Amino acid sequence: QKEVEQNSGPLSVPEGAIASLNCTYSDRGSQSFFWYRQYSGKSPELIMFIYSNGDKEDGRFTAQLNKASQYVSLLIRDSQPSDSATYLCAVFHMNYGGATNKLIFGTGTLLAVQP
């Protein structure tokens, strides 16, 4: 089982719809969660991060975290063609036992917003 799992997609939604991107993680001790957007041939760009259970909203983006079920999701409201990109979920786990503290990335979900 991968540590961070995402459906590779493509997830196709019509312009103006809500896009829902999901991510599950295996380490119950994970502490913080990040969503990055990556356009083809470009670098990842941070769009949201969340540390506490519940919802966090920023403009058209809402991140949702459920630690009990070990999933984090990203909702994009009023999707635009410019939102078409790969969305990477990243999970941080601090290991106090001396092993590498690290950010683990999923392989990403490709979102295609159809005009």
Next chain:
Amino acid sequence: DAGITQSPRHKVTETGTPVTLRCHQTENHRYMYWYRQDPGHGLRLIHYSYGVKDTDKGEVSDGYSVSRSKTEDFLLTLESATSSQTSVYFCAISPGTALNQPQHFGDGTRLSIL
């Protein structure tokens, strides 16, 4: 932009040659990271640094070494490049003082080993 410059942006070289990639930041952040990104694997951490001359290994460190002699520069060296190291390499920096802070990425270096 997060004030990160990677160089070179593209490089083609031959198997067995040494290669050094540079990451330069203007933010004076303590943490710097090197990742590689490959299809089907996502971003994987190679090495990271938490201060000048303080570095540690990531999950795919074999065949790579790093150095950080100044806060602003983090170098990644492939001592003897192999075709399996063909990848896109990203440098990232963290504005926080702890590891669980958002990381911001440079534009990447596309490296091809023939």
